[in-house]
Amino acid sequence: MSHDLRFTRSALLQQRAHHLIPGGAHTYAKGDDQYPVLAPGFIERGHGCRVWDVDGNEYIEYGMGNRAVGLGHAYRPVVDAVREALKDGCNFTRPARIEVECAETLLDLIEGAEMVKFCKDGSDATSGAVRLARAYTGRDLVACCADHPFFSTDDWFIGTIPVNAGVPEATRRLTVTFRYNDIASVRQMFETHQGQIAALIMEAARADEPENDFLHEVQTLCRQNGTLFILDEMITGFRWHRGGAQREYGIVPDLSCFGKALGNGFAVSALAGKREYMRLGGLDHTDRPRVFLLSTTHGAETHALAAAMATTRTYRDEPVIEHLYRQGETLRRGLSQAAERHRIGHLVKPVGRGCCLAFTTFDEDGKPSQGLRSLFLQETIRRGVLMPSLVVSYAHDDEAIERTIEAIDGALAVYARALEDGVERHLVGRPSQVVYRRFNTPPESDATPAMAASR
Template structure:
């Protein structure tokens, strides 16, 4: 396979740049994340495969920014959506479906007494911080600096390189600590004693498991300092387990935030937690009320129906087991290819089997965006689309085999680039770049004629 036709995709991408800032509605979907002139514009998907507007077919990874765990067009979810679609999506009062979905959710998540649905986990996480501030009367947020993204709202954007427009006063309310380093968190809490409202973190990441005792230590420090513990389960929820990472590691937060996989691509997220915190946004509290999540589309019926179908799929089948099995086969296969080629120190697949990434390094062993660009180019040409190797339960043995073959096909170019030290000679145009950077790449993607 040698895919080299992206003509219609490139034309549509040029038009997107004229009318959509960045040419995409999500930073990670930007054309700057792919080799120049090789960013497919997609048309449809089925299972773990997608087709672009030029007719190219790809095995896709990281599907829907890791939100599609059951596969594109998963029929039980689609059927559940069809069943409610004709009866209306949005009403002036709650529906019975809202109660059923909430009950489904609370059967899965340990320690959660209440839940409120919304459209994205960014809002849920920011609301968790507001609740924590209200409950404690404090303003500072301690967040894990080793975990790349928590929210699109100011409290977190202010900590990023691309923080233009965030007031200085907001930026000064955040403190960071290191994952798997209890002393770094202890230092933050001691230096800001009585001022930290909450600790916000992922219980684990795809690349890093918690050391023994770390999460329990975080829980104990939060209790000692009267700090609210917030677990961001946006990625880990329904990928580590249906009950999230907290169910796997046995440490229960005060609040947790959810998104991505809980709707298999449909727009639904959630804030869940202990009643004493969640009810601050309710109607039965004697305390000043917190403005909790409130939006026009927060509980539209289609996404709630999709969520309930996902819950049934996880109860009746084993999507997590499938992801772990296929991810392990993928990592083992590609790492064996790289070991046989003598470049395992420069190109490897790492992480939890259900949440894999590939590491690209230059001749000195340093992480390299140009080498990443080259590898992406070579696997794209061989029908594999993905900024990661994050699998879904829909990835078949044939999909895994094709992906391993594509990585094998990329070896000669990668070896040559290591030998010459000039991967740029093997691809045309700019290198890929971090999505959340302050300045655009020196070479912009052409927007075409007006």
């Protein structure tokens, strides 16, 4: 693994990208501001758990397309299924047979779900669930968990975050929030907005596990208040359990939303749920108004559904989930042991389930530090590992895990020195920034990508 990486082509592409694309990328989590200056700007190709940037540098990758690639890049059974579907076309005037077959395949895995509609991204699925709940209940308010970072690009959620420019104030007032593992906050929310909340949406878990039967208590309150209980399984689905986190925790929501790993990187997501609610988007009911539910030109492209079927069958037939947990726990131990060796185990710690591992980067006062996070990323990148998280895939073998732990150990040695003599002596250029900030930081002191590339 080289410590002497060059990013010349990336720097040139970054200049062009920012001229043509707001933010320089089509996903804010992939933006330049989320990484140190010494980082690959563009990925050329990937195979398994490894990727190569446009300058030819090789990395063991984690996060895997923001958790969308659970089996590994270019996973052969999925690619073969996509190729087979594409040779006969991908989009027609009437539905394709694979739409029924894929629905049956997914619903076989999701306990309690009776109907499903496919779409392209998580925002479509969660917003479809919200619209359905509002139509069913005749109410306007939506409740979402304030401790879960992202539910949709649509106004009903974006209005709750600092980057809410462009969302009307009237729309912002239609979403209320509660705290995770704080049932009192949920109860208070329902008391404050009696008879007004159409839907409550949350992830089953993030870094923290549900405590004191929290999920079931929330569901009980939803039932008592006539509110639909929605689980966002974009991340937990196909990681916590092949049947989703709902299977892991033994709870059946009214509606649930799947995406990301559903197609191993191909664009497909799903809104699944009980027939009582989903039928309102159909053609057969006459007792309620129709719901215009997820009508998308590309939502059921045959190659994407072929990818979803191949992916779900792999999860069904192979020990994917077990592998994710095993490799993640090995990483947890490796990071923890390395941090303890460098006497910073209280500052850099693995967090979350082994199947979906992240890490903390604190300063000497125990406060989150973007500077130290950037330095940690910079130093692992120099050692051939691209790890905004430690989210593994089915392709992360023992060798990859071992090399990653070695890279982490080397990076933490630099981290420890930076605590003594200052981050600025080790970090090249500006630190990364949080996505949810109301204004951009003035660029006066920032080192540009082009300057950094020459180092």
